[in-house]
Amino acid sequence: MEKPKVVLGVSGGIAAYKACELLRRLTESGHDVRVVPTDASLNFVGAATWSALSGNPVSTEVWESVHEVPHVRIGQAADLVVVAPATADMLARAAHGLADDLLTNTLLTARCPVVFAPAMHTEMWEHPATQENVATLRRRGAVVIEPAVGRLTGVDTGKGRLPDPGEIFEVCRAVLTRGPGAPDLAGRHVVISAGGTREPLDPVRYLGNRSSGKQGYALARTAVARGARVTLVEANTGLPDPAGADVVRVGTAVQLREAVLKAAADADVVVMAAAVADFRPAVYAGGKIKKKDGQKPAAVELVRNPDILAEVAAERARPGQIVVGFAAETDDVLANGREKLRRKGCDLLVVNEVGERKTFGSEENEAVVLAADGGETVVPFGPKEALADTVWDLVAARFGQIT
């Protein structure tokens, strides 16, 4: 099989060095990568690095190898163009359709999906000119990944940091897996909860569960790849932040409820993939509980936690909001799932059976997605991203019916 062809555009930001890691991930996972740097970016990483790492020729302008018409052919042949880092200048040139170097020519001739990963100082990112350029590019079907918040060049901190290259790679992979077609969640705000809550007994111990958060993170990555604005409420996962998602960290069920309800206020869809504890200890011991010789262990009294899925589904912060729940079951999986869907009042319920190599901690899953209108979609055993894409397909179909 022919390797998928990826164009990696690199523009002149300090984060250009991180694109080396993105390139390595792309080549090692079987992609044929053509790096197209801008002139300015060569001040940060030289052409020799790109050529040696990609195994392909590198040029910045249209006047080299003219017999091959590179200003047209590179874009036409691409299955994906990803620009990382994308400078404010690059976003402006792309939004205005300039064609003054090889990369901007390539962007105009490409008919495949295009991903921009902007990186710049917060002021540059927030400037209305940049924001309008980003909006223009998104409106035309490009996926523009929101920059991360963190350390910028020098001592500054704020929004504008290039996300982790491994996570940009995951977005590229999700975009390539989906293939051509406009990002169907563009303009939508999706809220996803992921991980497992921990209910503290004392400062050292907690009641927890085995959820790794991987399914919720797969939902977040695929939603970014489909153009959504993503708020990820994560509980105790320890996973790297998905590129482009706004991550809110929580510990307990009560904190998760508060964060989800706040984010849901303007959400188009809420997906509750987190495993939320049904109960929490009635009493939190302020100091570590000690064992004493001869003493019988004390029983732990529990109280009910709020039912967040039922609450989100019952209250619907805005008309037409779609609510998706998850159910991990061990017995009578489908019967329990149908009963839970009815009881919780959500639109879709992803029912999966807890088992070896599936669900908790694994990279794969299989499930049945039950719909309130009676629909049933079987998702065979496969990567958690495939299940996530099926959920988004069903959500996007419902948006189509509502709007």
Ligand SMILES: Cc1cc2nc3c(=O)[nH]c(=O)nc-3n(C[C@H](O)[C@H](O)[C@H](O)COP(=O)(O)O)c2cc1C
């Ligand atoms: C040290 C240094 C770091 C820079 N980092 C960034 C950056 O992170 N993001 C950005 O938009 N511009 C950055 N710039 C400014 C760009 O290099 C400049 O706008 C240039 O014209 C971009 O050209 P290009 O878009 O063709 O690559 C930086 C400039 C310097 C000197």
